[in-house]
Amino acid sequence: MRKPCCDKEGTNKGAWSKQEDQKLIDYIQLHGEGCWRSLPKAAGLHRCGKSCRLRWINYLRPDIKRGNFDQDEEDLIIKLHALLGNRWSLIAGRLPGRTDNEIKNYWNSHIRRKLTNMGIDPNNHKLYQTFPLPNKPPPHSEPSFDSMNQHQTLLPSNKPSFRVDDDDGDDRSSDDTHHSCLLETSSASHQLNLDLTIAFPADSSSTTTLFTLAEEDNNKDKNMPKPSTSENVHVDESTPTLLLFQ
């Protein structure tokens, strides 16, 4: 039986106070990161070590970039998500100053809905099927592309007439399909402008193709869950995957 990561009794939970933040900052500046389990006691914090780690990594680190995501970042997230799926830490690794938690939240609150409204399934980055459902009107009025957002770099040239599945929110059952767009070639996919010659927001020297990123991450990321057969991100030149990224 696994021991809990910390003693639930006597530990604070919920929002961090300024004093707690300062204690954590002071301690880490003095002793550096690491040893999270013992850190709270040493720093005089009544917090779980994991909570301290999260607080530091996501909010207190000096190199955290706060504020809204710009369009380049958003485009990059979408493209990386198409390639990597919900591997937020990997995606975050390509966005300097952004954390996995922040990107995950941004994805779930902004991008997911935006793609859905554009007629793109956020889970697999494919256009929704366009055949109409008999006797079933669209769940709500046709989304207005103009009202959605200013930028439409992913926009297909023609918007779909119907959406089969609204799927706004429940993605739990579709994990297996994260990379399905990488594994098949549909005419719809070809309409997506997934040009990779994008400008990286912070580090232009890292301008490279996602093809390269995928290989690199596959090689270096030992933590990456073993992909199921349908989830394999491995880039194989024989697959149609690259058609999306050429």
Add this chain to the structure above:
DNA sequence: AATGCAATCAACCGCCCTGAC
């Protein structure tokens, strides 16, 4: 002004991986 609802996001939870022993 009050209320209800939706959106946002900080934080927690539980699982998994890795390395040390």
Add this chain to the structure above:
DNA sequence: AGTCAGGGCGGTTGATTGCAT
């Protein structure tokens, strides 16, 4: 080889905020 602790990750929750009625 097996066990355990530490750390990392993705999914989910819940408090807060903003907007519509």
